[in-house]
Amino acid sequence: MTMRFNDETFRDDYTFHNSPAAIRRFPFPFDQDSYMYSVNIEPHRRGAAGSVFQHRFDVDEHYVAEMRDREITLRDDPLRCQSLPHMELAGWDFLELVMVSKAEDYPELFELHRDGDRWHWINRPLGIEQRFIFLDATSLPCGPMEYITRQTQGDHALLDQREGNLWMDAGMVTSQADWSLDFDIGMNFFEWHAPVPKAHELGVFQRALKFLLSLQQGAPVRRLNWTMTVNPRLDTSPENYHKWGPEKRTLTAGNVGAKQYLRVELQTLWRMPRSNAVAFPIRCYLLALEDLVTVPKWGRRLHRVLRDLPDELAEYKGFAVNRPLIVDYLSRFDDCAPTSAGIFPDD
Amino acid sequence: MTARMLRVAEVTPLSPLVTRFRFECPEGGTLPLFSGGAHVVVEMPDGATLRRNAYSLISDPLDGSGYEIAVRREDAGRGGSRFMHTHVAVGDLLRVGAPVNLFALDLRAKKHVLIAGGIGITPFLAQLRQLTRLQMPFELHYCARSRAEAAGLSLLPDLPQVHAHISDEGDRLDIGAVLAGQPLGTHVYTCGPEGLIEAVAGTATRLNWPKAALHSEAFLSPPPGAAFKVTLARSGITITVGPHQSLLEAMEEAQVDAPWLCRGGACGQCETAVLSCKGRIEHHDHWLSDAEKAAQQKIMPCVSRFQGEDLTLDR
Numbered sequence: 104m105t106m107r108f109n110d111e112t113f114r115d116d117y118t119f120h121n122s123p124a125a126i127r128r129f130p131f132p133f134d135q136d137s138y139m140y141s142v143n144i145e146p147h148r149r150g151a152a153g154s155v156f157q158h159r160f161d162v163d164e165h166y167v168a169e170m171r172d173r174e175i176t177l178r179d180d181p182l183r184c185q186s187l188p189h190m191e192l193a194g195w196d197f198l199e200l201v202m203v204s205k206a207e208d209y210p211e212l213f214e215l216h217r218d219g220d221r222w223h224w225i226n227r228p229l230g231i232e233q234r235f236i237f238l239d240a241t242s243l244p245c246g247p248m249e250y251i252t253r254q255t256q257g258d259h260a261l262l263d264q265r266e267g268n269l270w271m272d273a274g275m276v277t278s279q280a281d282w283s284l285d286f287d288i289g290m291n292f293f294e295w296h297a298p299v300p301k302a303h304e305l306g307v308f309q310r311a312l313k314f315l316l317s318l319q320q321g322a323p324v325r326r327l328n329w330t331m332t333v334n335p336r337l338d339t340s341p342e343n344y345h346k347w348g349p350e351k352r353t354l355t356a357g358n359v360g361a362k363q364y365l366r367v368e369l370q371t372l373w374r375m376p377r378s379n380a381v382a383f384p385i386r387c388y389l390l391a392l393e394d395l396v397t398v399p400k401w402g403r404r405l406h407r408v409l410r411d412l413p414d415e416l417a418e419y420k421g422f423a424v425n426r427p428l429i430v431d432y433l434s435r436f437d438d439c440a441p442t443s444a445g446i447f448p449d450d
Numbered sequence: 451m452t453a454r455m456l457r458v459a460e461v462t463p464l465s466p467l468v469t470r471f472r473f474e475c476p477e478g479g480t481l482p483l484f485s486g487g488a489h490v491v492v493e494m495p496d497g498a499t500l501r502r503n504a505y506s507l508i509s510d511p512l513d514g515s516g517y518e519i520a521v522r523r524e525d526a527g528r529g530g531s532r533f534m535h536t537h538v539a540v541g542d543l544l545r546v547g548a549p550v551n552l553f554a555l556d557l558r559a560k561k562h563v564l565i566a567g568g569i570g571i572t573p574f575l576a577q578l579r580q581l582t583r584l585q586m587p588f589e590l591h592y593c594a595r596s597r598a599e600a601a602g603l604s605l606l607p608d609l610p611q612v613h614a615h616i617s618d619e620g621d622r623l624d625i626g627a628v629l630a631g632q633p634l635g636t637h638v639y640t641c642g643p644e645g646l647i648e649a650v651a652g653t654a655t656r657l658n659w660p661k662a663a664l665h666s667e668a669f670l671s672p673p674p675g676a677a678f679k680v681t682l683a684r685s686g687i688t689i690t691v692g693p694h695q696s697l698l699e700a701m702e703e704a705q706v707d708a709p710w711l712c713r714g715g716a717c718g719q720c721e722t723a724v725l726s727c728k729g730r731i732e733h734h735d736h737w738l739s740d741a742e743k744a745a746q747q748k749i750m751p752c753v754s755r756f757q758g759e760d761l762t763l764d765r
Contacts, residue, residue, distance in 0.1 A: 189557035192584065238583075265556050266662060317711050317719055319548050320482050321452050376483040377511065377580075379551045 105211065108167040108228060114175070119335035121394055125164055129390045130155045131398075131446045132327040132367050136407040138416075140302045144314060147323040147371050155369060158208040159323070160201055160255060161386060167228050169256050169278070169337065176277040176338050177253075182285045183340075184249050186261070186273035193261045193273060194248030195238055196375035197382045201251045226254055248273055257369075257386030260284075264379055268292055269315060278337035278387045280330045280366060281421060286341070300415045318374045318381060327446075328368040328385075331422040331429070335364055335389045354425050359432045360393035363425065365405065392432060398448045402436030409433065453493065453547040456481075458540050459516060468569065468601035469535055470508070473517045473546055480514035484549035486577030487667070490517060491713060493545040494533045500702070503530035503671070504713050506572035507549060508605065510579045517546065520601060522569040527671060528694045552716050553641070553667040555580065560635030562588040563628065565650055567642025568595075571602035573667060574641065578607065591615060593623050593646065625653045640666040670714040672696035673734055675755045681762040682706055683725050697751035706765055708751060715753035722749050722763050729758010 111118045121129070150156025155163075177183055186194055202224055206215035214225040220237045231254065235242035243250045252259045252275035261273035268291040276284035287295045292312045302308060318324065332339055333350050354362055369386040396402035409417075410430045417423040443449055456473035463469050475481060484507055494501040509518035521534045538544070553573050555562060562581060564574045571592050581588045589611040594600035596618040606612050615623040629638065629650075638659070640650040647666045654664050674694045681688045682701065691700040698720055701708050711717040715735030724731070724747050733743040735750035742748055749756075749763065 187558075192557065263557070264554065313718065317550075317717065319452055319550060320484075321548055376549075377485055378557070379485040379488070379554045 106162070106166075106228075107164060109164045111165070111168045113168070113172045113335055113337040117334050117336070119165070119168070119389065121390060122164060124153075126390065126394045126397060127448065128154055128163075129395070130327055130367050130369050130388055131365075131395075131401050131404075132329040133404050133408050134444065134446050136404050136442055137411055138408045140299075140305060140307050144311070144324045144326045144372075147325040147373075155386075155388070156325075159204040159371075160208070160384070161369070162205070162209055162212065162228075162256065166256055170229060170254065172337050173253060173275075173277045180342060183277045184252070184275045185284060185288050186246055186248050187289065190248070190261055190263065190273035190378075190380070191240060191246065193263070193375060193378035193380035193382075194246055194251075196378050196380065197259070197261060198247040198251040199237070200373060200375065200382065201255050205255075229254055249275065255384070257384045259385070260383040262292075262381040262383055264316065264381060267316065269312065269381060271295055277340075279340055279385075280328075280332075280368065280387075281339055281341055281344075283341045298419070300419050301413070315372060315381060318372055320374045320376055323371055323373040325369060325371045328370055330366050330420040331425070332364045332366040332389065333362055333425070335391070337387060337389075351421070351424060354428055356428060356431070359425075359428050360396075361391055363392050363429055363432075364389045365392065365395055392429070396433070396436040399436070400442050400449050402433060403438070403440065404442050406430065406433035406437040453491075453545045454481075455543050456517070456546045458538055458542045458544065461538065461540055464520060464604060465599055465601035467523045467599070468520055469523070470518055470520050470605075471534065471538065472509075473519075473544070474515065476543065481517055482548060483514050484511045484576070485551050485554055486511050486580035487553035487555065487573045488549040488551035488576070489553075489573075489712070490519070490549055491547040492519070492534075493547075494530055494537075496529060496533050496537070499529075501528070501530040501533060501699075502713060503534075506553075506576070508572050508575040511576050512579070512583060517549075520569070520572050520575075520605075522601075524671070526674070528674065528696070528699075530671075550711055550717075552712055553639070553665065555639070556637050556663075556665065557584075557586075558635075559637035559663070560587070561633055561637075562586060563632060563636055563638040564588060564590040565593075565623070565625070565628070565638065565640045565642070565646070566591070566602070567593045567640075567646040568599070569601070570640075570642030570646070570667075571605075572641075574639070575602065575605055577639075578612075582607075589613070589628075591623050591628060593617070593642070625650055626657075629653055629657055629659070637663045637665060640664075641668075644668055667716070668714075668736065670716070670734065670736070670753060672699075672713075672753045673755070675732065676757065678756045678758075678761070680756065681760070682765040683762050684765055691755070696753060697749070697755065701751060701765060708765060710752055713752045715750050718750075720750055720752050722751055722765055723747065724749055725762040725764055726760060727756075727758070727762075728760040729756060731756050731761070 155161045202215045205213040216223040222237050224233045258276045262269040263272045274284045367388045373382040457476045459474040460472035489504045489506045491504050505519035523535045524531045591613050593615045615621045640647045685706050689704045691697050709719045711719040718737045727746045732755040734753040
C-alpha cells in the first residue's frame with residue numbers, strides 16, 4: 104500500500120479536506136442516539152483493516168500536513184512542548200513505543216534498525232534519517248519526547264504515576280480542544296479534569312483513575328472523545344482563542360455544512376516499561392458536517408445527539424451559540440428512521 | 451491478566467531459607483522491561499490448588515533476557531513459597547504475570563535513600579541497577595539479623611554507598627542518623643517488616659520530612675487464621691475460607707470472578723462492598739483508611755478475614 108499525503112492547511116485558507124476513503128474511516132464517536140459521560144474505555148485491540156483502529160498509531164493522509172502545522176505552532180509558542188526534568192526516561196519509553204510500532208505497522212513508510220543502544224531511524228514521509236544512541240539525549244537534536252512527537256500525529260501527554268495519582272508532567276500539545284499544557288503541566292488527574300461539568304458528580308474520574316493506575320504493559324486501552332470546531336483548525340488552544348474564538352460567529356445557515364466540523368479524539372493509554380509512566384496520545388480527526396451526512400446513519404444520529412444534549416455540555420464543549428444552526432442543518436438528514444447499534448456505517 | 455508461560459532457567463540457593471529463581475522465555479525471546487520495584491505474580495499449580503504469589507523482580511530492569519525473583523521459604527505460610535522451594539526445578543514451566551510496579555522510585559528526587567529489612571531487600575536490588583544506570587545519587591541500608599540469614603549480601607554491589615547492618619554483630623541501623631543528614635529533596639523508601647516501616651516513618655515525621663518523600667512497601671502475604679463463612683450475594687453462594695486460604699483464593703476456587711493486581715493489600719483492585727456484617731472484619735490491608743475499616747462497609751479479600759455470624763459481600 105502506498106499512501107498519498109494531502110497538501111493542505113489547518114489555518115488561514117483552511118485547505119484541509121478528507122478524501123472519500125478518509126470520510127468512511129472517520130471514528131464516529133456515538134454508538135447510540137444519545138450521549139452522556141461514561142468511562143467508555145475498551146482495550147486498544149487491532150481493529151478492521153483500513154479502520155483507524157487497525158494500527159497502534161494511525162498514520163493517514165493528513166500526516167505530513169499536520170506535522171507542518173505543528174512546526175508553525177511550536178515556532179510561535181515553544182511552551183506547547185514541555186517535559187519536566189524527571190520525565191526524560193518516559194520520553195525514551197515513548198520514543199521506543201512509537202518507533203517500534205510504526206516500523207512494524209508501516210514498513211514502507213518507517214524503518215527502525217537497532218544494534219544494542221545504537222539506533223537508526225528512517226521516516227520516509229518526512230524525509231528524516233537519524234542515527235542516535237538510545238537513552239543518550241545528546242545524540243538527538245532535541246529531547247526524546249519532542250523528537251518523536253514532532254513525527255507523530257496527535258497530541259501526547261506523558262503521565263507520571265506516584266502517590267496513587269497520575270501527574271501531567273510532560274507533553275506535546277498543539278492540536279487541542281481548548282486546553283493548555285502550559286496551564287496543566289504538573290497537575291494531577293483530578294486537577295486537570297476540574298473544568299469538566301457533571302462527570303465529577305457521576306464519580307467518572309474516581310473510577311477512571313483507579314482503572315488507569317492499574318493499566319498494564321502490553322494491554323493499552325482507548326476511548327473516543329468529541330467536540331465541535333468551526334473550520335478545520337488543529338490549534339484550538341486557549342492561548343490562541345482570540346484567533347479562533349471569533350470564527351464561531353462566522354457560521355450561517357448557508358455555510359454550516361462546510362464550516363462546522365465534528366472533532367473526534369482517539370485517546371489511547373499505554374503503560375510504559377522503564378519509567379512506569381502512562382503515555383496518553385490524543386489523536387484528532389476532523390470531519391465537516393456536509394461530509395459526515397454522506398453516511399446516512401451518522402447524519403441521523405448526530406442530529407439526535409446534539410438536539411438532546413444537556414445545555415451545560417454544549418456550553419462546555421463551546422458550541423452552545425451555534426447549536427440551533429447545527430441542529431437545524433442536521434435535521435434535514437434525519438428521516439426519523441431507526442439507527443443500528445455501534446459506530447460504523449451500515450453498508 | 452496478561453501472563454505468559456516461562457521456563458525456570460536457574461535455581462540458586464542464596465541462604466538456608468532464600469532461593470533465587472530465574473525465568474526465561476521457552477523460545478528464547480525477550481521479556482518486557484520494567485521499572486525498579488516492580489513485582490510479578492507467579493502461578494503455581496499445586497495439585498488441585500492454583501496458588502498465586504507476588505514477588506519483587508530482583509534482576510536488571512533493562513535486561514529482558516530473563517526475570518529473577520528471590521523466594522523466602524515460609525513454612526507457616528499458605529504453601530506458595532514451600533511449593534517454590536520443594537517442587538520447582540530447572541526446566542519447569544510456570545505462568546508469570548506482566549510486571550506491575552506499586553513501589554516505584556520517585557524520579558523527581560534529588561537523592562534516594564533505600565532502607566531494607568530482611569527479604570525486603572528484593573525490590574531494591576532492581577532499583578539499585580536503575581539508579582546506577584540513571585546516574586542518580588542514592589544510599590542503601592540493608593538490615594539483617596545475622597550474616598547467614600542475609601541472603602541479599604551476595605547480590606549487592608560493592609559500593610561505598612551500600613551499607614549492611616547485621617544486628618548479631620552489634621551493628622544496628624541508626625535511622626535518625628541516616629535521615630538527619632540528607633539533602634533537601636531526598637526521598638526515603640522502606641521495605642521490610644511493619645516495625646521497620648513504622649520506625650522510619652516516625653523518625654522522618656519527627657524530622658519534618660514531607661509525607662510525599664516517604665515510600666514504603668510491606669511484603670504482606672495473606673495471614674492465616676480461623677476458617678470462616680462468607681455469602682457472595684451476586685453469585686448466590688456461601689463459601690468457606692480455610693485457615694490457610696485467603697478470601698480471594700476461596701472466591702477463585704468457587705469460580706467467582708474478582709479483580710486483583712498485588713494480592714497483598716496495597717493496590718486496591720479487589721476492594722469489595724460489604725452488604726451485611728454481623729461480626730468483625732479483620733482488616734489486614736494498607737488500602738482502606740482507618741475510618742473505612744471501622745465502618746465495615748468494604749473489605750479487601752486478598753488479605754482480610756472475618757470472625758462472626760454473617761458476612762455478605764457484593765460479589
